[in-house]
Amino acid sequence: MTSGRGGKVVLGAWLAIVAVGCGWAFRQSAEAQSAPVLTVPEIRACLCQEQRISSLRAITAQKDADYKGRQRQAQDLSNQIARMQATMDPTDTLAQDQLSELIDLRARVQQQIRENALPALQQATNALNAQVQSYNAACAERTIYDTDDVEARKNLNCPAQ
Numbered sequence: 480m481t482s483g484r485g486g487k488v489v490l491g492a493w494l495a496i497v498a499v500g501c502g503w504a505f506r507q508s509a510e511a512q513s514a515p516v517l518t519v520p521e522i523r524a525c526l527c528q529e530q531r532i533s534s535l536r537a538i539t540a541q542k543d544a545d546y547k548g549r550q551r552q553a554q555d556l557s558n559q560i561a562r563m564q565a566t567m568d569p570t571d572t573l574a575q576d577q578l579s580e581l582i583d584l585r586a587r588v589q590q591q592i593r594e595n596a597l598p599a600l601q602q603a604t605n606a607l608n609a610q611v612q613s614y615n616a617a618c619a620e621r622t623i624y625d626t627d628d629v630e631a632r633k634n635l636n637c638p639a640q
Contacts, residue, residue, distance in 0.1 A: 516622045522631035525618035535607040542600040556585035
């Protein structure tokens with residue numbers, strides 16, 4: 480250490496810089512560790528989004544089941560057509576008419592898949608994904624205080640959608 484006055488000023492300035500730097504590093508670390516706190520209205524909005532996501536998941540599951548059911552129906556018809564073609568007498572006009580009806584039915588089922596079941600499933604999936612993305616952007620990784628959560632759940636009334 481220097482005993483001169485100039486040395487004390489340099490040492491004092493250096494300590495001030497270190498103190499400011501440590502304070503800045505501490506603030507940066509604390510900000511990185513804690514997510515923004517949700518307010519009571521924001522928590523309510525997030526709770527309503529959770530309800531909507533749950534509803535959309537049920538809708539999507541139903542549309543998926545409808546789609547898969549139609550797919551199974553088309554596959555069953557294809558199997559039935561293949562079995563009939565393998566065993567039928569080519570001169571049997573009644574069997575040919577039945578085969579033709581099965582082929583027409585399969586075509587109608589496939590058309591229903593293309594025009595209704597698949598688009599409905601895609602629409603439901605897109606709506607669910609959009610709602611989940613919105614929820615994640617607004618609600619995920621955010622801090623919620625227990626007292627605010629309790630308050631937000633009191634008389635929660637989500638808009639019908």
